[in-house]
Amino acid sequence: MASSGFSWTLPDHPKLPKGKPVAVVVLDGWGEANADQYNCIHVAQTPVMDSLKNGAPEKWRLVKAHGTAVGLPSDDDMGNSEVGHNALGAGRIFAQGAKLVDRALASGKIYEGDGFNYIKESFENGASERGAKRIRVHILTDGRDVLDGSSVGFVETLESDLSQLREKGIDAQIASGGGRMYVTMDRYENDWDVVKRGWDAQVLGEAPHKFKSALEAVKTLRAEPNANDQYLPPFVIVDDSGKAVGPVLDGDAVVTINFRADRMVMLAKALEYADFDKFDRVRVPKIRYVGMLQYDGELKLPSRYLVSPPEIERTSGEYLVKNGIRTFACSETVKFGHVTFFWNGNRSGYLDETKEEYVEIPSDSGITFNVAPKMKALEIAEKARDALLSGKFDQVRVNLPNGDMVGHTGDIEATVVACKAADEAVKIILDAVEQVGGIYLVTADHGNAEDMVKRNKAGKPLLDKSGGIQILTSHTLLPVPVAIGGPGLHPGVKFRNDIQTPGLANVAATVMNLHGFEAPADYEPTLIEVAHN
Numbered sequence: 001m002a003s004s005g006f007s008w009t010l011p012d013h014p015k016l017p018k019g020k021p022v023a024v025v026v027l028d029g030w031g032e033a034n035a036d037q038y039n040c041i042h043v044a045q046t047p048v049m050d051s052l053k054n055g056a057p058e059k060w061r062l063v064k065a066h067g068t069a070v071g072l073p074s075d076d077d078m079g080n081s082e083v084g085h086n087a088l089g090a091g092r093i094f095a096q097g098a099k100l101v102d103r104a105l106a107s108g109k110i111y112e113g114d115g116f117n118y119i120k121e122s123f124e125n126g127a128s129e130r131g132a133k134r135i136r137v138h139i140l141t142d143g144r145d146v147l148d149g150s151s152v153g154f155v156e157t158l159e160s161d162l163s164q165l166r167e168k169g170i171d172a173q174i175a176s177g178g179g180r181m182y183v184t185m186d187r188y189e190n191d192w193d194v195v196k197r198g199w200d201a202q203v204l205g206e207a208p209h210k211f212k213s214a215l216e217a218v219k220t221l222r223a224e225p226n227a228n229d230q231y232l233p234p235f236v237i238v239d240d241s242g243k244a245v246g247p248v249l250d251g252d253a254v255v256t257i258n259f260r261a262d263r264m265v266m267l268a269k270a271l272e273y274a275d276f277d278k279f280d281r282v283r284v285p286k287i288r289y290v291g292m293l294q295y296d297g298e299l300k301l302p303s304r305y306l307v308s309p310p311e312i313e314r315t316s317g318e319y320l321v322k323n324g325i326r327t328f329a330c331s332e333t334v335k336f337g338h339v340t341f342f343w344n345g346n347r348s349g350y351l352d353e354t355k356e357e358y359v360e361i362p363s364d365s366g367i368t369f370n371v372a373p374k375m376k377a378l379e380i381a382e383k384a385r386d387a388l389l390s391g392k393f394d395q396v397r398v399n400l401p402n403g404d405m406v407g408h409t410g411d412i413e414a415t416v417v418a419c420k421a422a423d424e425a426v427k428i429i430l431d432a433v434e435q436v437g438g439i440y441l442v443t444a445d446h447g448n449a450e451d452m453v454k455r456n457k458a459g460k461p462l463l464d465k466s467g468g469i470q471i472l473t474s475h476t477l478l479p480v481p482v483a484i485g486g487p488g489l490h491p492g493v494k495f496r497n498d499i500q501t502p503g504l505a506n507v508a509a510t511v512m513n514l515h516g517f518e519a520p521a522d523y524e525p526t527l528i529e530v531a532h533n
C-alpha cells in the first residue's frame with residue numbers, strides 16, 4: 001500500500017508566534033443564560049468572567065456545547081463532561097456512545113455482535129425475544145440528569161415492562177437499587193465505598209434496606225428527610241421468606257447498561273479483574289460480563305462489550321506534545337479525568353511522560369458538594385499558577401469543577417458561592433498569564449449553574465405541587481463562552497464571524513493556533529483570525 005503521507009508535524013501558523021505559554025481553563029458547568037435569580041453565575045460576584053465578557057467583546061463569544069455539536073443524537077440532548085471534553089480535546093465531532101448505542105439498537109446490530117453472542121451462552125433455552133429466560137435488573141436512581149423525584153415514574157415504567165415479560169413466561173424482576181451518587185457510580189477512584197455499597201446489594205444481595213418491591217422501596221426511601229434520587233441508600237428486593245431475589249451468581253451474564261465511561265470504570269474493574277484489592281468482594285461470581293461499551297480503550301476494560309465506542313484518535317493533545325508542547329494538566333479528583341482521559345480521547349495515562357505532568361488534587365469525599373462549594377478551586381488555580389511561573393510548560397490546562405458539581409446538588413445558595421470561587425480561581429490563573437506574557441483561553445464544557453430551575457417552553461419557571469419551583473439539578477442546553485486574551489496574544493487576533501454555529505470542537509484548532517501552529521485539515525475550523533501583522 002502506498003504511504004498516506006501522514007505526519008504528526010503541524011505546519012507553522014503564518015502569523016502567530018510560537019513560545020507563548022497558553023493557559024486553557026475549562027469552567028465545568030458554566031453556560032450563558034438570561035440574568036435572573038436562578039442564574040447563579042449572574043447572582044454570584046464574578047468580576048473576572050464579567051470583565052472578559054464586557055471588557056473585550058471581540059475576544060468573547062458563545063459556542064454550542066450540546067446535541068449534534070458534540071456528537072449526541074439530537075439537539076434535545078444536553079451536553080455533558082465526557083462529550084464536552086472529548087470535543088474540546090479532539091477538535092472534531094465524533095458520534096458519541098449515546099448515538100452509537102441508539103443506532104445499534106435501531107438496526108438490531110447490538111444483538112449480532114461478539115458481546116451479545118458471548119452473554120447469550122449464559123441463557124438457558126430462552127423464551128424471550130432475544131433468549132434470556134431469567135432477568136434481574138439492578139437499578140440506580142438518578143435525579144442528576146433528570147428531575148429529582150422522577151425515579152418513581154421510571155420504576156413504574158420498568159415494572160410494567162417487566163410484567164409484560166413475565167406474562168410471556170420470563171422470570172423478570174428488579175433485584176436491587178440505590179441512588180447513583182451513593183451507590184455504584186463513583187468516578188476516578190474518589191470513593192470506593194460507593195462501589196462497594198453497590199456490590200454488596202447487587203452481587204451479594206445484602207443491603208441495609210429490604211423491600212418487597214422497588215416501587216415501595218423508592219417511595220419509602222424518598223419519604224425520609226432530605227432524601228433525593230441521587231443519594232438513595234442501597235436496597236435489595238426480597239421474596240416472602242426474606243431472601244434477596246437476585247444476587248449475581250455463578251453462570252450469570254451481567255450487562256452494565258451505561259454508556260458513560262467515567263462512571264463505569266470502577267465497577268467494571270470490580271466485575272472483571274481477578275486481582276482486585278479496592279474492597280473485599282467477599283464472593284466473586286463466575287460471570288460473563290459485558291459493558292454497554294468498552295469504557296477504557298487503553299485498559300481494554302471491559303474486555304467484552306455490546307457496542308464499539310467511538311474511536312477518538314489524533315487528538316490535539318497528542319499532536320501538540322509531538323510538536324514539542326510541554327503540557328501541564330490539573331484538576332481535583334472528581335474532574336481529573338476530564339482534562340486528561342476525556343481530553344485525550346478516552347485514553348488513560350500520559351501521551352508522552354517526558355513532556356507532560358498531570359496533577360490530581362484529592363477531592364473531598366463522602367460529602368455532597370453544597371457543603372463545601374469552594375471545592376479545590378483555589379488549590380487547582382495555585383497549581384496552574386506555579387506551573388505557568390515555572391517556565392517548564394507551554395500549555396497549562398485545568399478544569400474548575402464548582403459550577404457543575406455544586407449545580408448538581410440543586411442548592412442555589414451554595415452554587416452562588418461555587419461560581420464566585422471559580423471566578424476567583426480564574427483570576428489567579430489570569431494574573432499568572434499576565435506575569436509570564438502568556439495567552440489564555442477560558443471556556444466551559446456545558447451549562448449547569450447558569451440555570452437552576454425547570455422551565456416551560458416559554459421560559460417560565462415550573463412549579464411543583466406545593467407551589468415551590470422545580471429545581472433543575474441537570475446540565476442545560478445552553479451555549480458556553482470562549483474568551484481569549486493575555487499579553488502574549490497577537491494584537492490582530494479576533495474571533496471570526498464566518499463560522500455559523502461554532503461548537504466546542506472548534507476550540508482545539510484555536511488552541512493550536514495560539515501555540516503558533518496550524519491545525520490539521522480535518523479539524524473543525526479555528527475560531528480566530530489575524531486581522532493584521
Ligand SMILES: O=C(O)[C@@H](CO)OP(=O)(O)O
Nearest residue numbers: 080081082144145263404
Ligand atoms: O456527574 C456526572 O456524571 C454528569 C451528570 O450525570 O455530569 P458531568 O457530565 O458534568 O460529569
Ligand SMILES: [Mn+2]
Nearest residue numbers: 028029081445
Ligand atoms: Mn462537565
Ligand SMILES: [Mn+2]
Nearest residue numbers: 029081404408
Ligand atoms: Mn455535570
